[in-house]
Amino acid sequence: MRPSHILLIFLLLLVVIDATLYLHARRLALDLKDDQAIQAIAVAGLGITDLCVATEARYTRHPAVTDPMAPFMDHPGAIEHFPTGSFWNAPIKTNSR
């Protein structure tokens, strides 16, 4: 068997794996659509403004409605000391005034 034939078989294997993952993604998207319909009710009914991803600091738990000065008043002299604050981008200027 030529080396290029072995390569072709390996490529086919990868194509099959990735095609399976594509089908998985489509099924997961359908499942999550049902979840998102329920999440949308929770958001509307409770007025939720943020995702619950990082709960360590209030400006990463609620970046959309947080106090813009929050990182500076958590610790004297420390602009940022929570890990997630370093890895997340700063929220855009949210004051409409």
Added chain:
Amino acid sequence: MIPKGLEKQFNILDFSLSSLWRRKLKNLGIMLVFAVVIFLLGSFQMLTGALTNSAEAVLENTPEITIQKMSAGRQEAIPLDYIEKLQSLYGIREIIPRIWGYYFDGSNLANYTILALDSDAMPSGNKLNVTLAHGHFPKKTEAGTVVIGRSVHDILELGERRIFSLFRPDLSLKSFTVVGLFSQQTDLLTNDLLVMNLDDARDLFSLPPSVVTDLCVYVANPAEIETIAKKIALLLPDTRVLTKTQIQKTYQVVFSWRSGFASICLLTALVAFAILAWDKASGLSPEEKREIGILKILGWETGDILAVRFWESTLVSAFAFIIGCTAAYFHVAFFDATLLRPIMVGWSVIHPPFKLLPSVTLADFLLIFTFSVLPYLGATVIPAWRCSTVPPDSVIR
């Protein structure tokens, strides 16, 4: 019948594969490291993209306008009198006062989010019970009742118990009865949440009855949200007025992989890899140089030698790319992005499960491809071209 040009390329491909196999340890090592860098970059991008997409999908129904009172640059409780002032503005449909805040559970070192509002007045408020795994939302008449998120239930180790207590600021205890538990489907929003009546939240936080945390405003015509927000800002100059659009925009940038510190680290790793590849390839080993010289003596042209190097680099980088991206999907979709979770949740004690659809877009793949595969091709083919233009007798001597 295979065309002659294609047959030649197949032969060169066979030669390249044999050449790669001869130095399999080195080439597999390079491919593995390359795949790991692409895997990390791809995982981060798929995870942050998934979170951004989820935020975009579910935060469409956030309050149209949120009003917070600011004092000395900090947010503070807003007086209920402000509702009276806002009544004068034409176009406002509903103003709903809300109390929310954080409760630090010292014994478990966890931060809970407390939320209290009259949910019956909210849009979809009558459908809220579908968000619960069991139970119902606290009624106005049910004092001391609460609906909790799944992580709160686990951390408080409630099990079958329904009663627990939280400390007021003066360290006296306030007990609550759990009347509902949020379902797993809303974990991304409600995992650390305790929802209760306004009076209970006032009691827990020792807030006077005349204030709340913020006001949720709904307008009659959604096209007028921005206009009404500006009018509110003029009418109440000591407040911060947030519109739904601003809240949604926050999530378009907050997880942006292009701007985070983590992506800078990952890009640095990629650049380091490109430098390593360049360094290795530019200093071709005497054996590789001799091989090129022999091939030229045997009648190979410079173009053929370049084709061999091109195939070798393409195979290594393309396979690293495909394997890295496939592994990244597995990592995010099946393993809840375990490696990146510490970055996303930091020191949080409450760890919401990331049941997310990895964000896979052609634009992002092209970007990773451009950042990874193309520099590698350049870093390996150019030195080979330099070497192949040298007279063969000087190389093999």
